[in-house]
Amino acid sequence: MQNQVQPFRAIEISGLARRLATEGRSVLHMEFGQPSMGPPRKVLDVARAAIDNDRMGYWESPALKERLAALYADRYGVAIDPSRFLLTCGASPALVLALSICFPAGARIAMARPGYVAYRNTVRALNMVPVELPCGAESRFQLTAEALDAIEPAPDGVIIASPANPTGTIIGGDELRAIAAVCRRRGIRILSDEIYHALSYGEPCRSMTEYDPDAVIISSFSKYYCMPGWRLGWLLVPPDLIERAWSYLGCLFLTPPTLSQHAALAALDCAEELDANVAVYAGNRARLLEALPQMGLRRIAPPDGAFYIYADIGHLTDDSMGFCRKLLLDTGVATGPGIDHDPVDGHRFFRLSFAISAEEVEQALQRLGGWLPR
């Protein structure tokens, strides 16, 4: 079973990128979904003060849970008791926790292919079985209620991701409602990864908790809040799972970093600065969607959210890892191979993160333009 857990290949690209940078090469980092802007200034000020004033013991911030409940009331219009939030070291352990409390070994978990590399691999690491549904351009690389209804036998669970990694596509409110209805009827537990919420370029993202109060929601401070290395996320569980989730959290992970919890509380009040970053991403998105097709990269589902472009490079290669490695070595532009997200068709896709500055996007376009065959 364990052997089926595959490596996250963008990490290898990132390692090579860092090595090239130490050798003096100019590298543009578009391989990870990692905002190049640091966290807001106020976050850093609060963190500095916390180092001086807090002994950094094991701790869960009650204020942070209350503030998260207020966020859900403001953003989605749902009333959530703060006790339903569990604080974790990012969305990654939140996913492990969610799967562990909801399903036994052997459970079948549906997910879109392409999808975030960790979904199928974490499911396998926990001795569960991924049921990958091929999702092409016609469904904007997303799961639909219809596709979930057609799986026989019904899976035990499904992982929904909107906005999605690697495509950035969003599932609208009506479809989320339809998915919730199918899952209720068929007894499928929904895990909804909402880590890219607040990063959207049209309609705001809707949370699955609006449509299915029994859904388990995964999120974190890594993306919109620009705090990936602070390792802080959360799980929102329905009331009947709280006790079980507590037992698992305490035994598997204990508490997340105290420093990060102080800092995150401040981050939740920094919407102005964070939305200014989103405006930069929106400009980057528009620029890439204009320029990439002119370089021959025409098959792209325009991302509704997150900060990725997932582009079809099938006319250039059938080895996305080799393509990304050579692109990096030749030009210094680091990107992620589609094979991470889709073991079947990903050999002909690559992913660019545009959570970088507008200037860096221009440089990347210049280098790509000179490198891609016309």
Ligand SMILES: Cc1ncc(COP(=O)(O)O)c(C=O)c1O
């Ligand atoms: C869809 C998705 N979920 C979860 C994660 C993991 O995030 P975290 O840094 O909060 O562990 C990522 C990271 O890129 C992601 O893209």
